[in-house]
Amino acid sequence: MDRVPIIKVGKYLLATIQTDVQDHVAVALQEDLAARIIAARARLVLLDISALQIVDSFIGRMIADISGIARLLDAEVIVVGMQPAVAITLVELGLTLSGVRTALNVERALAMAGIRDQA
């Protein structure tokens, strides 16, 4: 996989990371998402990482950066579906992703953002 697919669902964008993500794919996702936020005038991005089996400091930084970039573009990223083992490991690594909003699943993310799922 060379790019993380980003689809528009109603008023929000959904980006689903499929498997172990290569670094250049993660970097491309930053740019792609920024472009799509503008093109779709999206205010909300759900970043589904439920398929990610590990998040190291590089990918963790990527996730934090994506969230920061979106905020500057007047959109919000909610990271969806982080596996418990990944969350525990990230904290032990010293990365708490404190500025990043997270939700256990898409429904809860949409509830957080006050959107009814139109999919």
Place this chain on the structure above:
Amino acid sequence: MGVPERLTVALRTQDDVVVLRQRVREQAVALCFSLLDQTKIVTAASELGRNAVAYAGGGEAMIEPSLNSGRVGLALTVTDHGPGIPNVEDAMRPGFTTGGGLGLGLSGTRRLVHEFDLRSEVGRGTIVRILRWK
């Protein structure tokens, strides 16, 4: 799956780090590590593999099951012949980076494993050996 054997992974590019993660995962699964223990050792491997590629132009990883006196663990040794680390104490400090990273790779890896041994000589290279018991 049989008893895992020692194996090596050459580290030259970021794709090799992906391979390293896969191999470490397979070995941890073969040793019946819990999902959390798998995640910790794979994450640690990823950090060390990245460092070898980023700061030393590559290196080699050796993955070795450790079956000592009834205890089961997985050891990983990442060796490079890069520039070495002038001040290991600095490098181990959370937040210290010379590469524009988060500076959490070494300090975080140490927290994720039970044994952590870093040896580095300027001009010769760096060896990091970690071990996690299950």
